[in-house]
Amino acid sequence: MSKNYGEYALCMKALSDETRVRIFDMLSDGELCACKILEDFNITQPTLSYHMKILCDSGLVHSRRDGVWMKYSIHKDGLDSIKNLFDGIGLKIGESNK
Amino acid sequence: MSKNYGEYALCMKALSDETRVRIFDMLSDGELCACKILEDFNITQPTLSYHMKILCDSGLVHSRRDGVWMKYSIHKDGLDSIKNLFDGIGLKIGESNK
């Protein structure tokens, strides 16, 4: 199974904006709706919507409707994918330092 | 110690390009000189120089002169920093799924 660097780059791009990496970290505490996230930032609602779309398209964040609200949470598979990349690199680096 | 999201975003931005994430992964096998890296890509030398500067500025890659050559390697501290971010998030997500 060869690595899909395009997908890795897409995930990194999703987290390459300070607002988005903050949102991603917020979601580690559990599911949040858009209006709750919006309270923490000085951006407009359309801008947040734009950022959430990028996070969801990357596969790192999952969304679902709950009535009028959109609930966002971390998509474990997406997180595991990049964790595996860095863990693998870390192992190889660590080995060479022994 | 609060998280420096700006630095995280900078690291992610450094890896948000497919060429750069490939280079970073290549470096997990050990130090490489620019001319060796260049062989693996269809880009010009100035473009590679541009990418290496971004990787170095992010703190993820270390560079040193060796005579005429520039040798690049992964900067362990930079890698550990983002590994800690994802590990921390992974732990919180894992806990909530127990």
Added chain:
DNA sequence: TTAATACATTGACACTTATCTATGTCTAGG
């Protein structure tokens, strides 16, 4: 059906990015 609320989409804009060609800088050998 109407209104209110939450979110998405569109269009515009300034700014950033990835790439190239051309040129500059630094190091080692002769």
Added chain:
DNA sequence: CCTAGACATAGATAAGTGTCAATGTATTAA
């Protein structure tokens, strides 16, 4: 002191990004 090789910098440019105001869409409640 030249020259050649390896890398960096500058300038140009097409494409992409983050932001907003304005508007559209979908859901719930009355």
